[in-house]
Amino acid sequence: MRKRHSRDLTPKRPRALAAGDTIGIIAPAGPIEQREPLYQSIATLERFGFRVRYEERIFDSVRYLAGDDATRAAELTRYFGDPGIQAIIPLRGGYGCARLIPLLDEKRLRRHCKILMGFSDLTTLHLFFLRRFGWITLHGPMAMSAALAEIGPDAAKHLLALLTDADYRPHFSFPQLETWYPGVAEGKIVGGCLSLVASSLGTAYEIETEGSILFLEDLGEAPYRIDRMLTQLRLAGKLDSVAGVLLGGFHDCNPTEGNYTAAEVLREMLQELKIPTIANFPAGHGPENWAFPLGAQVRLDADVRRIQFLEAAVTRIEE
Numbered sequence: 001m002r003k004r005h006s007r008d009l010t011p012k013r014p015r016a017l018a019a020g021d022t023i024g025i026i027a028p029a030g031p032i033e034q035r036e037p038l039y040q041s042i043a044t045l046e047r048f049g050f051r052v053r054y055e056e057r058i059f060d061s062v063r064y065l066a067g068d069d070a071t072r073a074a075e076l077t078r079y080f081g082d083p084g085i086q087a088i089i090p091l092r093g094g095y096g097c098a099r100l101i102p103l104l105d106e107k108r109l110r111r112h113c114k115i116l117m118g119f120s121d122l123t124t125l126h127l128f129f130l131r132r133f134g135w136i137t138l139h140g141p142m143a144m145s146a147a148l149a150e151i152g153p154d155a156a157k158h159l160l161a162l163l164t165d166a167d168y169r170p171h172f173s174f175p176q177l178e179t180w181y182p183g184v185a186e187g188k189i190v191g192g193c194l195s196l197v198a199s200s201l202g203t204a205y206e207i208e209t210e211g212s213i214l215f216l217e218d219l220g221e222a223p224y225r226i227d228r229m230l231t232q233l234r235l236a237g238k239l240d241s242v243a244g245v246l247l248g249g250f251h252d253c254n255p256t257e258g259n260y261t262a263a264e265v266l267r268e269m270l271q272e273l274k275i276p277t278i279a280n281f282p283a284g285h286g287p288e289n290w291a292f293p294l295g296a297q298v299r300l301d302a303d304v305r306r307i308q309f310l311e312a313a314v315t316r317i318e319e
Helices: 036-047 069-081 097-103 120-133 153-164 194-199 223-235 262-271
Strands: 022-026 051-053 087-090 115-118 137-139 178-181 184-193 213-219 244-251 277-279 292-294 297-301 306-309
Touching: 022 036, 022 069, 036 051, 069 087, 069 097, 097 120, 115 120, 120 137, 120 184, 120 194, 178 262, 184 194, 184 244, 184 292, 194 213, 194 223, 223 262, 244 262, 262 277
Parallel strands: 022 051, 022 087, 087 115, 115 137, 184 213, 213 244, 244 277
Antiparallel strands: 137 292, 178 277, 184 297, 297 306
16 A cells, blocks of 8 residues: 655644634625525524625626626735635635636735635635645635535534634545545645646646645536546646545536446546545535635545544634
8 A cells, every 4th residue: 555745834724713703705706696595604604603794796797707807806805804804705606716816916915814715616716825825725615505504513513613623633434435546645635626726737826736635526527528637637747746636526427428427437547546545525516515624734544435634724813
């Protein structure tokens, strides 16, 4: 069995939340049509003991975007810089975060490391903040996600601890996890939505994978497109030095014709790497989206199907 380690990089963690802190909701990507899931998620966050703030402008719609680029970029910058807001959860994904990158003031943002939680199109911001600032961010549900609006008791307990407890280092051993290649690996967990990870190549926030645990998930991508994106990552050298792989959900990715599945394509391609690989982690576009800190050190034990985080997502409030 092979065991690989990543470089020991010191992350920058956001401060933990406390009861009464304010979570700001922004809309950096796509627009919404129905507001009820948002209100249900706000109720969840308020049950956790937090306040929630947002502006009516998050309901703007310009084609497939929640407002024009300048307005969305200014909102993001403003919420990170606002001392009255301690964490940020985007409204939804869709598309649009990449359009904000040229408009962001890195010098200004760098001073305000805060909790940011999201997935899907938010993969772009996760990659940007990790690559440019070294920030740990949270891959997890957004304000329009059923996984937050209708969160179960176990997932709620976990999420609250992730947001508030600087000593919380979660470990996961869900029954649906599958070992696709055995072994143990440790490294910084990076990644997100496969299509967004692939589209980062050649940009200033291009994913760095050396010695990492690579997390991937996606929605609605045909197997040949999954093949194409993984091949692109391989040809770009991004799979050469990966320590291990963790796969989330690949929902609605099976072909409409043929007798093969997306899982078969993924498994065939990833087994060629001969590194510890675990599949079916409940994170991504499915009904369950267990949050975890991107950029944190993690131990992936494919022999016993367990993922153990070696550091917390947040730092103590007084630090």
